[in-house]
Amino acid sequence: MCGIVGYVGARAAQPLLMEGLRRLEYRGYDSAGIAVAEGGRLSVAKRKGKVRELDAALPAAGFSGAVGIAHTRWATHGEPSDANAHPHLDATGRIGVVHNGIIENAAALKQRLAAEGVTFASETDTEVLAHLIARRPEPSLVEAVRAVLAEVKGAYGLAVIDAARPGALVAARNGGPVVVGVGEGEGFIASDAAALMGHARSIAHLDDGELAEVRADGFTVFTLEGTQTVKALSELSGDALALEKGDYAHFMRKEIDEQPAAVRRTLLGRFDRRFATAHLGGIEMAAREMLDIRRVKILGCGSACHAGMVGAHLIEQLARIPAHAEPASEFRYRNPVIEPDTLYVAVSQSGETFDTLAAIQEVKRKGGRVLGIVNAVGSTIARECGRGVYLHAGAEVAVVSTKTFTSTCTAFALLALQLGRVRDLSAAAGARLVAGLDALPDQIAGIIAREAELAALSARLAGAEHAYFLGRAASFPIAVEGALKLKEVSYLHAEAYAASELKHGPLALISPDTPTVMLLPDDDLLAKNLSTVAEVRTRGGPVLAVTQPGVSLEGVEAAFAVPACEPELAPLLLNIPLQLIAYQVAQGLGRDIDQPRNLAKSVTVE
Template sequence: MCGITGYVGSRHALPLALEQLRKLEYRGYDSAGVAFPDATRVQVVKSVGKIAGLDPLVAGLGQGCGTAVAHTRWATHGRPSTENAHPHADCRGQIAVVHNGIIENYLSLRARLEAAGHLFQSETDTEVLSHLIEEHYAGEMEEAVAAALSKVRGSFAIAVVSTYDPNSLVVARRDSPLVIGLGRGEYFLASDIPALLAHTRDVIILEDDDLGVLSPAGVRLRKLDGSAVQRAPMHITWDVGAAEKGGYEHFMLKEIREQPRTIRDTMRGRVTPDNQVDLSAELGIPPERWRSFDKISLVACGTAYYAGYAMRYFFERVLRIPVELEVASEFRYRDPTIDERTLFVVISQSGETADSLAALRLAKSRGATALGVVNVVGSSIAREADSVLYTWAGPEICVASTKAYTSQLVALYLLGLHAARLRGSFGAEETAALVAQMRQLPDLVSRVLDCDEAVRRMAPSFAGAADFFVLGRGLDYAVSLEGALKMKEISYIHGEALAAGEMKHGPLALVSQGTPVVCLVTQEALREKMLSNIKEVKARGATAIGIVRDGDTESAMALDHVIYVPSTDDWLMPMVAVVPLQLLAYYVARELGREIDQPRNLAKSVTVE
């Protein structure tokens, strides 16, 4: 969601903090700002809109200053405005704070501070932190920050700059990510690792309730309660170029085209030469534990939830135990029946999704074994889960997820096959046959990407649509959910996924002349039923776009437009069938001139509830 960067060292801090901030634009934001100390006060410069809007405002400022913080805001408390943008200063202009998260008790804190004479300039929850720190300052900024944070409830990642100690940054976190980059006589700060990679690959990932002081002399860490703590540095091996567009017009198209590689990377080292799956060393869950589970609970949000939707079918087939699927934001509110015999699988690209993290904590509190399927190493879910299965998709910059989705599917297929082997619920020969076909997926997806030009030519016909429907049955329905979400996210056209058999139960009333309806026909056992559904919508005047297997001429004859995809096992078709839906959403959005990589109102990592 919001982005934090900072720098302390001997170089001109302001342009460095802004440069890092641009690496976090993918997180989504509505305003941006910077703060740095001068001889008399902390200078704060901020504006609504893109980071580029700050450039003329800061030109020539901060010369000789080696300390700065910067921030991009995604509005939660208060509308997008210059006043509500971060950083936020105290009454005297001596302290400035940037903050990611939510202060839950900010209204009562604000009322008390205003009664004591503090003057607020914004509607935000964050500004109470500036005034609390001001109130508690008695000569030690580190202690003032700790004392202020002891008064708040909620989540935070903060960085504080002040004139009282102009060569230091004080930082702290709880439930929101914050990373320190280690240089030589200089230190960097960011809410996400990609912002640091141009400067250092050695980082310290802060844990909940860590407080740190960064200065040219080094990094000093402690807990908020004053107890000592040490964090081992981590070396990041990501290629810096992985966070660049690589010549593509948008990150989204680049990431769609990276899927053959990310599928291969997610499988690498996890399948044996005889096409079995062994994740024992990676997961660390003993065989007897796998055999003890009597239920699986899949919990996620957004695209990750739709990956889980497909996996519910597969897990029940190969494991023969009940599988529940729930949106993380609803999970805690129905008093779920989970216990020590539940395998709780939480799926999250960022590993920082607030609702998913809260659900994981609840599941662990009730004795469940928590397994995180995440993309970001060292993320909160990765650290707090009992076991972690990484998807190895690499940095995903576009807000709308593509390669993370297919990597999640691959990882979850492998997880299901590993568990089935240990439980004895799926035969070795069946596993070997399926894994052999999984090995072909990178090549199959590469072939699907060859339809790029055909989809591009199709897009102008649908750019004027008010609605888009995506129909499927079985696993095709699971894929249709993700396809409709992509259309909504980046084209701003209303997209709705429907189980095709439900059309007669109400949704068919919405179909009229020219309504675009995407029909997935990749599940062999359900093909004839899907053909009936295609005829239903065609009879009401719909324009039917089909995603069908190579050679399926019967289905093609019933459709207005056809996108052919290569065949594989029915279980694996979601990873093939989703790619044309990604491309269709992309080219329709491009035709409409949308901000594809950073769609309005959305953020990459939803770190607040």
């Protein structure tokens, strides 16, 4: 969601802040702004639209100050506009605030300030913070911010600058991710460490209820009660080049291409070939503890939940443990029964998804045990879970998930294999699956190399207003994910159904104008799936198939075959053509592929 960057040091702040904003564009936003302290005042520019609009609005000579904050906004309070863009200032223009999250008692605070004569320049909840901080008498900025946050209810990640006290910035966190960076005689603030790559040497993650005073010579962290705390620094790893498109037109296409390497990294060092099993050291569970598991509950949002659905099938197939995936956003709003013999698995690409984090905290509050499957090292969910699996898929910049979805499904295959071998899965079956997983990267690369063969399927979908995706059993989650991808990047209406449910209602929607994408793996359900194809064709519905070699197809308008593989792993391969189809359709329709309208990469508010 919204992005924050802050800098204090000796260099000109503006180029560093603008570079940070460009690296945070993937999070999704509708406006951007910057404030730099120079000559005892804040120089501010902010614009509705993309960072390029903000760049064009900056003065030709640029801002010269060495301390500043910047922001990309995803609208919550107030429509996208220049006035509602961050940073927000107090009446004198001395205090500047950028903020991710929602201030729940903003209306009451605004009413109080208005009664005291304050005039507001925006419709946002954030502006309230700037006015409150400016009115505090505390001698330091961090003390003033701490006093104001004692009055505030809601979620926030924020950075504050004071033109009258430009020696330090203040950051604070309660629900919204914030990292503090340390460089050579300079300090940084960001909502995502990606903004600091190539500049900060090391970073520290703030926890909820903490503030940081960030200076050029270091930083100090306090609790909201004023107690000073010690934060461990970790090296800022990662390649800044991974955040560049290179020769690709879009990050989404680049990240589709990166999937073979991403899957290899997810698999690397995680096979115990002697015993034909997987070894996920990060889950920190002995065989006896695994045997005690009676149920697995997987929690995630969006594509993470769909990957969890794939994982649930794999765990039931290989380990014979009842498993179920559900949206973390729904789980947290009911009063879930937390069982001591249930293993909860939280899935998040960013490791900052607010709904998933809240679900984890609910499970832990009731004594449950939670593993994390996360891509972002050191993220909030990774730290909250304490144990789990890092995907090592690399940075994913496009809003829609491709390589992290595939890597998450791969991680679930490893987890299912490890749980299965502890139970009743034979060594022969384990060896078969290890070989199948070994083959995945090259098979994925082969599918991507045949992208041109998907043109007929993509063209058929691009010309329709509605489309249906059908899959049965383990392929159903892939149908759901395929429909989501098409919706996200092309804005076409797509629905996914379990093929077995077609005659229980959705068959009424089939018509010659509504193509159906049917997933047809060559497995023991093939005959039933071909019967579903016949049902669609009988009603005049065109069928597009993603299948495997050797499947005899009648009445199918266009088809694409993925390689033969172990049956349990077929969903991972069937997924790749659906990603490419969504990309091709969106490209043909001229959509904003990397930053689809209304969407954010990491949803960190309710």
